[in-house]
Amino acid sequence: MSSLDHFRLMAPYNAWMNARVYDAAERLTADDLARDRGAFFGSILGTLNHLAAADLIWLGRLAAHPPLSGRIELAGLPQPTGIRFIVSDELAGLRPIRERIDRVIVGFVDGLTEADLVGTLAYRRVDGTAHRKLLSSVLSHVFNHQTHHRGQVTTLLSQAGIDVGVTDLLALIPDID
Template structure:
């Protein structure tokens, strides 16, 4: 599998896992979604908003570098990331809609990736002011790892609420060669 196919698979996996876990979150009450979880982020909703922070800021950086084409009308509907503590959605319905839009964008972006585009350079400044240069492939790998890392925290929290979040195995969620 080449690198661009790998990212198409990861985008599909992330979309499916986000949908699956948000479906499980629908079983929680409003109070449970905002309950102090004594974890890295204070609540389940804070975890979801942080995942969106990473996705949105990475998308902004790709667009700013003219490395991806995203319809301006679609971009205008997305919030802008400024801080790791941003709140993009204050209820689950809004979160689901925003998550679906962002996941769809990453599916579209990865569908146009090539080996050459994975080697292009992304230049950006971190929120701490550090200047960075990374290849698109490295950049996207971080984006997908970031989502997976924080979804792992979410599955732990969901299990503490006694909820079954289902299978998270990549080969089961995205069978080899599916939609690549």
């Protein structure tokens, strides 16, 4: 599988899993969602906000990259100033933003070429540190980051008595005839 095909698998998987997590989270009360459960970002809602904020930060960096200019539409979306930025203080407000972020990611990845993936992305971290990284490596990080924190959320949901169900990427990989 090429890197491009891999990302074209990961983008819809990412959206599918986010929808499953949000469906599960909607079964909890606002208090349960906001309860500090000792995770990196405290609560289920805090972790979901972190994921949305981080994706928006990365999409902003990608949108500002000259070879990718015009391929990512972020108008009307929040512009986080850090990884603890609160995109929405309630799940009902966060979900439509998450869904739009996922549509943007899928559309962006669908428009990429192999040549794009070997390009260098120059960006600054929130703390101002400058970096230059291979675009394909950055995209790997973005999807890995989602998986990492979604795993935390599914654990927190499980501890709250909510089963997210199947979470494996394998569920979206077609059988070979």
